[in-house]
Amino acid sequence: MDNKQLYYVPNGTYWPIIGSVGVSTLFIGLANQMHGVEWGMTVMLLGLAILIFMLFGWLGQVVNESVSGLYNDKVDASFRLGMAWFIFSEVMFFVAFFIALFYARNLSVPWLGGEGNNFFTPELWNGFSATWQQIAFNTPSTTLQNGTEISVPVKLVNTWGLPALNTALLLLSGVTLTIAHHALRAGKRNNLIFWLIATIFLGVLFLGFQVAEYGHAYADGLKLTSGIYGSTFYMLTGFHGFHVTVGALMLTVILYRVQKGHFSKDNHFAFEGVAWYWHFVDVVWLGLFFFVYWL
Amino acid sequence: MTTDVIAEDHNHHHGPEKGIMRWIKTTNHKDIGTLYLWFAFIMLLVGGAFAMVIRLELLQPGIQLVNPDFFNQMTTMHGLIMVFGAVMPAFVGLANWLIPIMIGAPDMALPRMNNWSFWILPFAGAILLSTFFMEGGAPAFGWTFYAPLSTTFAPDSTDFFIFAIHLLGFSSIMGAINIIATVINMRAPDMKFMDMPLFVWTWFITSFLLIGAMPILAGAVTMMLTDRNFGTAFFDASGGGDPVMFQHIFWFFGHPEVYIMALPAFGIISHILPTFSRKPLFGYSSMVYAVVAIAFLSYIVWAHHMFLTGMPVAGGLYFMYATMLIAVPTGVKVFNWVATMWKGTMTFETPMLWAISFVILFTIGGLTGVMMAMTPLDVQYHDTYFIVAHFHYVLVTGSVWAIMASVYYWLPKWTGNMYNEKLANIHFWLAVVSVNVLFFPMHFLGLAGMPRRIPDYSLQFADFNMISSIGGFAFGLTFILFLYIVIDCIKNNNKATSRVWEGAKGLEWTIASPAPYHSFESPPSKEEIIKESQHFHEK
Structure with a gap:
């Protein structure tokens, strides 16, 4: 099989589930914040932090793979x-x-x-x-x-x-x-x-x-x-x-x-x-x- | 996990991980397809349980079991769960399992995003279901969440419902992007577009519907959110907005959504009928063009859901004619399916039974659709049990039927084992009889004027409601039998061949049963693609 046909299928990854937790936490916090619940804002910011962490981690991994030449x-x-x-x-x-x-x-x-x-x-x-x-x-x-x-x-x-x-x-x-x-x-x-x-x-x-x-x-x-x-x-x-x-x-x-x-x-x-x-x-x-x- | 065997690793370097982490971290299209299918089935049981509550309350006139508000929560959540939790994820699951092995690809184009589009769903489903435990209860304004019921007069939990819809939208959009990229970029190099199997074609077109329609829904719920919480006036006439505008935006999403749930079903049926008729699909290219035509038309007919909103006469006429136009490409498909069976050497294995009954029952649903499309007649039927009968014929005996057919058809490929044909036959006959007992009387109820979304009704509707409820309970029970058949198929040792069905064509039948964890590391040859394609090739 020649190289051209190889397609990079990554191994398992945690980032999506972290992203799901993050975005759900963000939304739950936001909804509670809108309803005047005290902890709403805190939870929302926590969700946002998780989401940002996920974006850095996930995209960082993609960048590393790209730089190390795994992609064609x-x-x-x-x-x-x-x-x-x-x-x-x-x-x-x-x-x-x-x-x-x-x-x-x-x-x-x-x-x-x-x-x-x-x-x-x-x-x-x-x-x-x-x-x-x-x-x-x-x-x-x-x-x-x-x-x-x-x-x-x-x-x-x-x-x-x-x-x-x-x-x-x-x-x-x-x-x-x-x-x-x-x-x-x-x-x-x-x-x-x-x-x-x-x-x-x-x-x-x-x-x-x-x-x-x-x-x-x-x-x-x-x-x-x-x-x-x-x-x-x-x-x-x-x-x-x-x-x-x-x-x-x-x-x-x-x-x-x-x-x-x-x-x-x-x-x-x-x-x-x-x-x-x-x-x-x-x-x-x-x-x-x-x-x-x-x- | 009982499903481990479905994607058991047979030969290759990186096989699946062990335990639960395999499912959380997976980037394998078969694993993700399996997850989608099980999620859809669980949601089907949840939504089905809600339907049982509805039918139990409607068994007799009067209010016996639940209060009217809870009844409304049941109808609302039944619709939402079935559409967004059961039917759509089931089709995406089938797409994940089948598209890569039908086009000779190693996997989906964007495997990590594929994982995310699944793993958002359980969170969205949990948020949606959690509304039951909130003050004021779950949303109770119907699955169409019309303003102002969903804005001014809705419980607080509506905001959670809105975010659940956002999450479901993210999931669908990512899934659709992935399918488009896979079909365009990952096809075996020698597979032309017009050699693609119809399931791939229909999903390809469906992806464009998803990617066009789901963001509109996201916009609609966002406007709801700001109307509810931040004082905007999109759907409030006191500020110059318009509640009818909500309906326009909603149905501009909602009508393509109908075809999102129908087109993949068309694709599935176009695989099963040729196999068990032992003939190539009749009119392959016209099938493709018909799907494209239906998809296009689906964007320009939305207001036929709104004939009673007081639209101008010209609007009513346009939407009536445009809607009836859809019957043309749909008719092309139905005639092609019949012509496929014509003079075929037919056998009636379980998938074929589901497929043939799909053609008949979906056509009934389609014909009542043409009735509803006629503006003056719709004035009579609007918001009655007639529309309930109509969309259950197209969604249950249409979409769900196709999903059932496809599960029986491809289950041996997924598990490597044959299911119990005798039990499957019993399942089919129980289902097809009970579903008609359940839904057919609703036509009569609707024509006689029984409104939908009502927990109580006048006495003249009592008999048909009781018949319908009895059919409903029977139909509900058939899913327990179905679950047993599937688990039995996973666990039994009745090995399937790789071709499974003697008349089957398609690249998925050229790989082993069960399909290896990684399939098509080298693409199939041109000869093989042509040999397995759904139509004749000129020499």
Whole structure:
């Protein structure tokens, strides 16, 4: 049997069960925390710690195996397929929230105003009428069904302030990352490190501005509790921000691995996988910029 | 462990570890498949026990056994456990066991992740079941967890249910990614896509459904979570949201989910019928295209679950026609199965009995599906026992039937022993009679207007409910017999040949029974692949 056909099937591993314990502990802690149980936060952080321990251990093992040359092109292809379809599943997660956004903007909010065949609306909601931006200031009721008071903002986020700047930053970070990739393929290590650091810097800058923007929005009264506008705004941008954070952390790990000399000109799947992820985050942002901030 | 023998190591360097650690640490697709199958079976018994409580309460009108809230917890958890705990894991277990040996691969593409996608499940199942012991009891809003029942008016335990769904979603997504990578990357080099067995094809397509639909479900439960705990207004009209939006998002996941539980069943039946008809599968390529068509259509028909939400007439019409369109590729499959048997040299071993009854009973379920798809008729049937009859015909006599058929069909390959054919025959006949006694009267109940998810009912429904309950208890008992047959098959010494069935084709029959711990370390040859493929090859 020639070498090409050998596929690396690892021996038994503890990491998955540790991961299961970690993620379950995290969720149990979080649920208890939300219900006001004292030990909730502690358990949640414990779960998070286990999860991080698992990620370091598992991925560290994979890195070691990769560096010691156990993997071949076949294994590489499996990793690529795995990463690509993982990103696709992430896209579909965002799709759920975009569906909510489009549905509210184009269907349910106009219906609340009596459009379409929902002729009971005027009686149910007292002649309420609104379009998408307006609904932030003028929700059908002042409290939600579960008693939460709805926060009415004084103004919305200005598209051409921080959001536009952030769009530029993220797009630029996509470019710097591509330059870094070219440097890697050309074997120019110093260029690679420089442009990788630039990418991480832009990502962190983006996150900083995003936090600042949240601060302004909150001060203006635009909160998670500002009805459907606030819900879609914060959930979409919040999950995106979380993904940028994860992406930036992954890029930092890649930077560390570059320093360690783990990558060669033609064998650097981890770099490419993280780059795909970063571009995915980038594209989601474009969707957010158009549909959440601009239109 | 009784299952040790299933993947006993025969020849190779790194065999399985000893004891419980083997199962916790395993990266072997056969071990993981076994784990999935046993987990699914245990969950089937748990969900089945809930069903027994439901049928016992419904045996007579009036409220005798449980209070209405607990009854609702039973229907909710029965549905959730059966869908996410029994049927889906059973199919993933079959995929794990069979896909690598059907495509001549040494293992799944991502073996460690494979371990994780299984080992999340027991934790998710435990969290889900733990809700019974919480204040306010388990979720009681039906397995579809419509808002606002699941948001404003639900018990605290709902948050645990939400996280359990997240975990189940992680598991399914990782499983699907693994299957896609395996099918694309691990096929024997000489196996073309159009030489793949249909079980592989159907699972390949199903993986795309999973990977597209499960994240949507994750999004839906996340919105529920924030609506419940952080004051968002996705499903609350007072804040400009819409409870009907929940239904749209849920069914955008939910309808592909239906086919996630049906397509692998189609694949299994397409293996068993040719074997016992001793003919190649009729219309192999049309079977593949039909599966692709069904998968595509499954994404654009979701609102046929929501005809009574007050959707615009144009919407109702579109979803009606699009849904009925699914009958076309499904019909292609049914006709192909019948044509496969046509003029075949048929014998009726147990897997064949399950497969043939699948074709008949699944078709009944499919036809009631067409009835439900018609908007004006659905107004009459919606949320009655008619829909309960419909989806139990497609899920029990469809999905579960195919799982049963596949267990009998491949059990000799897994254990190396033949099961007791006589007992298996008895099991089949008991099951097929009792399942129809159980579910068929539900059609009449539904047409007469008995609503679903109700612990009590008016007197005119009493007779059919009693018949249905008696069928239900009998059907429940058949699973004890099934368990006995499986354990007997593992322990007996009635050795199976590697081909097992004289008419069987497929690479899995070219390796020893039981399948060695590591199969296909060198890929099968082109001649072998063509010889074992499901259709004729032109010379």
